[in-house]
Amino acid sequence: MRVVVVGAGLAGLAAVCKLADRGHDVVLVERSRLLGGKATSFTVDGVEVDNGQHVHLGCCTEYLDFVAALSMSESLCTQPRFEVTVLRRQRRPSRLRAARGLPGSLSLLPSFARYAPLGLRAKLQVARALRHAHQRVDAAETFAMWLRRHRQDAAAIEWFWDLFVVPALNAKADEVSAADALFVIRTAFAGDPHAAAIGWSRVPLARIAAAAATRASEVRLRTSAVGLVDDGETVRGVSCANGEEIGADAVVLAVPPARLANILVDAGRFGVHGLERFRSRAIVDVHLWFDIPDVGLTFAAIARSPVQWVFEKRPGYLCCSLSAADALVGRPEAELVELCRAEVAAVWPRLASARLLRGAVTRDPEATFVPAPGLIRQGAQTARPNLVIAGAWTATGWPATMESAVRSGRAAADGLVGVVAPVTAELEAVHG
Secondary structure, rough: EEEEEEEEEEHHHHHHHHHHHHEEEEEEEOOOOOEEEEEEEEEOOEEEEEEOOOOEEEEOOOHHHHHHOOOHHHHHEOOOOOOOEOOOOOOOOEEOOOOOOHHHHHHHHHHHHOOOOOOHHHHHHHHHHHOOOOOOOOOOOEEHHHHHHHHHHHHHHEEEHHHHHHHHHHOHHHHHHHHHHHHHHHHOOOOOOOOOOOEEEEOOOOHHHHHOOOOOOOOOOOEEEEEEOOOOOOOOEEEOOOOOEOOOOEEEEOHHHHHHHHHHHHHHHOOOOHHHHHEEEEEEEEEEEOOOOOHHHHHHHOOOOOOOOEEEOOOEEEEEEEOOOOOOOOOOOHHHHHHHHOOOOOHOHHHHHHHEEEEEEEEEEEEEEOOOOOOOOOOOOOOOOEEEEOOOOOOOOOOOOOOHHHHHHHHHOOOOOOOOOHHHHHHHHOOO
């Protein structure tokens, strides 16, 4: 078949690769100049930086397989087992790590017993609540409601639950469903210690996207798909903002909910519903370059700070990630750079006397969707047999992550199995 894939984020690229593997002729259409969507890179002051600090876990099997299929596994760095350093002001760092030789959630017990930010009372609260993490919850229950129901006090929430749930879901506990939050908790603390191992890319993410895009027969950047060529029974291509129509036997729309609604115009006619219920939250990443060759942080969480995570990407170069950052996303760059410099210097003494060489900010006002209670996520299929949708926001069973994006793209490609290519020659003749 000739398939048009709209959207060059990870979802669209995963669909491209799977369709190409099956011998289809794939045209990739992307409205921006960059590949990778929300997991891309660009140059700031001569340095290539990622549009946000994206991490994967050891259990992100589809994403890891996607990268491996591109022969780029060596570009990823993954911990051998779960380990997080927690930084706080005027205190020594604390660590939560999976101990070798202990199964499942038991592997965290030794480090949790020594976890200094929590007292014995709060540790017992957390331990009791974790015992109920596998139980089913009401679809209307928020994670904040679940925490209250399990009698978690402010210390337990601040120094344990929020450290992991807020950055993972990019939203506050009173916004997200208990089911989605507990998915994160079960993954991190109740399964295989390697499954929760945290990883990130050694190379700019755009390099991975570029490798995937080579699998397409044709890549059209700066081309905005604004509608479908539809005969009422099947989709026959996409129409673009420049007036061009690109004919196709099948179409994959790998775009966010709001843009999907604009392309479909009448989403219900295509069997797509509930797009208006999706809300998004911002992520801000602040990049700091210091005059010291080795900061010594590697990867850490900061409690009681707008900075949730900090990564030492390269010697002297830190990336500070601020999740659920709607209140910060519009602030001036210089203010955000100074905010993050002060925050990391306050918890890491080695930076107190270091000189900041430069700073830069990347921001995404609509980084991820909020997994609100009762939110229904659309699957890949639509009312048209040759039209499928993809995106990290679709019904993958995962929060809005790179894993979810890859799973959705592959599911969309699978959704086109059995679609016949009846009129490719005719379409090419009509649409050029």
